[in-house]
Every structure is written in structure tokens, then in C-alpha cells.
Amino acid sequence: MTKILVIEDEPSLREEILDILESEGFDVMGAEDGVQGLHLAQTTPFDLILCDVMLPEADGYTVLSNLRQHPDTVLIPFIFLTAKVTRENVRQGMELGADDYLTKPFRTDELLNAITSRLTKQAAIVQIHQKLTHLQHSNLLKDEFIETASQELRRPATNIMMALKLLRQASNPEQTQRYIDRLQQECSREINLINDLLDLHYLGVNERPLQPETVNLQTWIPAIVEPFKTQARQRQQTLWSNIPPYLPMPTIDVADFKRILSELLNNACKFTAPGGKIVLEARCDLTASDAQMIMFIVSNEAEIPDEFIPNLFQPFYRVTEVDRWQQGGNGLGLTLVEKLAKRQNGKVQITSKAGWTQFTLQLPIETNLPVALAPN
CATH class of the missing domain: 3.40.50.2300 (Response regulator)
Incomplete structure (x- = not known):
């Protein structure tokens, strides 16, 4: 009022x-x-x-x-x-x-007209002020993002230059191979960072249209999980999945969904110690009020300190203190996960307690996502 x-x-x-x-x-x-x-x-x-x-x-x-x-x-x-x-x-x-x-x-009408006129102009001024504030904030965030991205891009490049210098000085085949492996690792890190930056850019400008498909989770998810089972076995971890046969078939953008699950599973493997467990499960309570939603839960036997959790979806944020395998990363994976979930009218949440960390992805079973038009 x-x-x-x-x-x-x-x-x-x-x-x-x-x-x-x-x-x-x-x-x-x-x-x-x-x-x-x-x-x-x-x-x-x-x-x-x-x-x-x-x-x-x-x-x-x-x-x-x-x-x-x-x-x-x-x-x-x-x-x-x-x-x-x-x-x-x-x-x-x-x-x-x-x-x-x-x-x-x-007169009464003069009073009311003067008030209406001023309130109308004030509403326009407030709207302009809010837009200017938003633009200033957006520009500040953009500047900070570009500065951080530049620093992140320079890091692998610096390591590549160092590895090349050491490679020229290598005195035996073992040293040569070690520096070649380091070069391959840093090149892959640089390429992944560039690809993630491009993905964030395309998400920001809606460059890639959504392509919804109805998928059978029973046959589709195992193909995503299998490479991570191999990775888990190499690290003496246990990874298993539980996809009940009664689950409905959701309509999703397959590329987005695959990227989300891959990022979450990769994170789980990275932060789980040898002997630890990783679980992927899907749930849908058909008797609940939110029965139109399906949940995908990735849990791993590791706990993230409370002070880190609010920042996990921020670009370039890393929790190196609990990176069991020193695998590193560019800190963009969870940022992409959150944005891709929102793109499909879903959301992702995290809890970490009692020695376990749990990421819950919630997606609508039937979505109103626009179908991409086929090219002429």
C-alpha cells in the first residue's frame, strides 16, 4: 500500500x-x-x-x-x-x-492528480535506478570473471612452458616420458577450461537450443556410469547405481543431463578416499504431492566442511583441502551443473554430514522445454 x-x-x-x-x-x-x-x-x-x-x-x-x-x-x-x-x-x-x-x-481532483503524476514518475525513476544498479553489478561481476578466467588460463600455459623447458634438458627416456605426460596433462586442463568457459558463455546467451528427448533411464544411465566404475576400481573405490524399473521416463535434454551426471560422478570420485563408496540412485515418489519430479542423487563417502558449501556453485571455486587425489580442476564444473539444471526447469542441492556428501538433482518428469527447430 x-x-x-x-x-x-x-x-x-x-x-x-x-x-x-x-x-x-x-x-x-x-x-x-x-x-x-x-x-x-x-x-x-x-x-x-x-x-x-x-x-x-x-x-x-x-x-x-x-x-x-x-x-x-x-x-x-x-x-x-x-x-x-x-x-x-x-x-x-x-x-x-x-x-x-x-x-x-x-480541489480534491488537483490533489489526487498531482499525487498520481508524481508516483508514476517515481516508479519510472526507481525502475531505471534498479536497472542501472543491476548493470553496474553485472559489469563488476563480468570484470571479475574475466580477470579470474585470464589467471586460470595462464596457469596451465605457464606449466606447459616449464615442462617444455625441462623436456629439452631431459637426460634419459624416463625424464622425457615424465615431461611428455605433464605436457599432455596441462594441455588437457587448458582445453577443458576453454571448453567450460565456452559452455558458460553459450548458456549465458542461450546459444544452444534445448533438444528434449524422452529417455529410458534403465538403459541410458548405465552407459554414463560405466567409465566412472572403471575409474573407481582403479582407485579402490566402490561405485554402484540403483535405477528402479518403475521409474517414469523423463523428457530431458540428453546432452545437458549427461554433462550434469558426469560432473557429479567425477566430483564424487575425486573427493572419495580409497575404500570409500559412491552411490548414484534415482527416486520418484508417485504418491507424493511433487510426483511430477524425479530425483537423481549422487552420494559419496566424504564430508565437506560447512564453510565451503555456500560457495560450491561459484565460478572457479575449489575445495582443495579435501581433494583426495590432487586431481585439481578449474572450479567451473558445479557452476555448469547448476546452470544446466535451471535450464531444464530443475535444481541441484547439496548436503554434507555424518561422513557423506550428497548432491540431489531434481528435474520435472514432463517438461515444457521448447523443442529445437530442425534446420531448413
């Missing part, structure tokens, strides 16, 4: 204005002098202020001047009420930041 303050020292006029505004659905408060009005304006959020020029204690110009000097009140629309308007009065008020003048006596 629009809240209006009326500062007027004449009791009958003040009550009349308050009654008119209240009958029009406004939330109103009144003040009988400038000091009281200024105090109310500074302690209570108002959408508009009507203020008499000639007031006891502090006149209207003093009230307006004080309000225009404080960031919380500088943008409040301010309309002067006065019995006598001269060119000098108007100029003084406008220089202080008044939005309008109403000459006493005024």
Missing part, C-alpha cells in the same frame, strides 16, 4: 487531506510541524510527502533540504502546499529538489 506523509500545521486542513487520501486507499500519517514531520520522514519509509511551506519549528524548505541530503530520503517525491506562490518561492523549492506545488485552496 502506498504510504504518504502529510505535514500541515492547520489541523482542519490536515485532517481533510488525510481523510481524502485514506478514502482513496492510501496509507497516511500526519505531522503538525516541520520538526515532527522531518522525524517521521527519517524514521518511516514513505512513498510521497505533502508538506506546507510555512510551518512552525522548521519550515518546509528546511524539511526538504534535510531530506535531500540523506540517501534514504533523497528520492522521495515531495509536493509543497502553499497559500501564496511567487516566482522566488517556486525557484527556491525547485532548487532544493521539490517535485511540485499545490496552491491552497485546491
